[in-house]
Amino acid sequence: MLPLLAIGSAPLELERVAAAVGAGPEAGADGAVVTFLGLVRNHNLGRSVRYLEYEAYEPLALKAFARIAAEIAERWPNARLALHHRTGRLEVGEASVAIAARSPHRGDAYAACRYAIERIKQIAPIWKHEFFEGGEVWIEGATANPDDPGALAEAERIACA
Amino acid sequence: MRVTVRVFARLRDITGAAELARELAPGATIGDLWRQLAGEFPELAVYERSISSAINADYARMDQVIGEGDEIAFLPPVSGG
Numbered sequence: 001m002l003p004l005l006a007i008g009s010a011p012l013e014l015e016r017v018a019a020a021v022g023a024g025p026e027a028g029a030d031g032a033v034v035t036f037l038g039l040v041r042n043h044n045l046g047r048s049v050r051y052l053e054y055e056a057y058e059p060l061a062l063k064a065f066a067r068i069a070a071e072i073a074e075r076w077p078n079a080r081l082a083l084h085h086r087t088g089r090l091e092v093g094e095a096s097v098a099i100a101a102r103s104p105h106r107g108d109a110y111a112a113c114r115y116a117i118e119r120i121k122q123i124a125p126i127w128k129h130e131f132f133e134g135g136e137v138w139i140e141g142a143t144a145n146p147d148d149p150g151a152l153a154e155a156e157r158i159a160c161a
Numbered sequence: 162m163r164v165t166v167r168v169f170a171r172l173r174d175i176t177g178a179a180e181l182a183r184e185l186a187p188g189a190t191i192g193d194l195w196r197q198l199a200g201e202f203p204e205l206a207v208y209e210r211s212i213s214s215a216i217n218a219d220y221a222r223m224d225q226v227i228g229e230g231d232e233i234a235f236l237p238p239v240s241g242g
Contacts, residue, residue: 038242055170056241057234059218085241097242117242125215125234126241127170138171139240144213146220 004081005065007058007126009088011095012037018100021082032106034113038097040090047132054087054096057125061085067146068119072101072112075156079103079112085126115159122151162187162229166194170237172212175204185227191216192223194233211238
C-alpha cells in the first residue's frame, strides 16, 4: 500500500493513490472518492512547452502536505486525503500531481480535493522549470507563507465555490 | 558558527550551487544571512520581498535566530502542481 503523502521521481498511479486513501478502518462509511490528476500541458503563456523539470525541497514538501491534510481534517472532519507529487523531468501529458479525497458524501470530497490542489500551489516548496521552444524559464507563482490568512481564505473560497 | 544554506530553482542558478556553507556571527538571523548572500550575489536582491525561508526543513520567519549547524533554506515563489 502506498503512503498517503509522498513526493519523488516515480511515475504517479492514480488508482493506487485512490486505493491508499480508502485503506482506513472507516472506509466502509465513505460514499465518495474525488480524484485529481495534474498534467504537463504543451502550452503556457503563449509558449510551446517541450517538457518540465520539477524541483522540490522534499522534507519541507512532505511537511507542507501533512499541513494541508491537517487543514482539511479541520474543515471537513470526515474527509481524508492522499497526495503524491512527482519530481524530475516530465514530458507533455505526464502527471505531476495525484490527489484523492474520500468522505461519506461527495460534497466534502470535491471540496477537500480542490482545497488540496489550491494549497499545494500556495505553500508546497516545489518549482517548475519550463523548457519551451526557444528557451527555458523558472515558473514563480506564490510566495509560500503557510500562515497567510488571505491565502487560506482564498483556497477555502475556491474549494467551496 | 557554521551553517548550511540551501537554495532552490532560480536562486540556485544565481548562486551556482544548491548548497553553500557559510560562517555567521552568533545571534545572526535568517535576514542577516540573506543580506550577506545578497551582498555576494547581487542578482538575489530582486527576491528580497518574495522569498520564503526555512530552518531545518520548517518554514521560518526572517527574524528567526539561527543556531550552530542549522540548515537554512531560501525559497523563491513556488509553482508546484
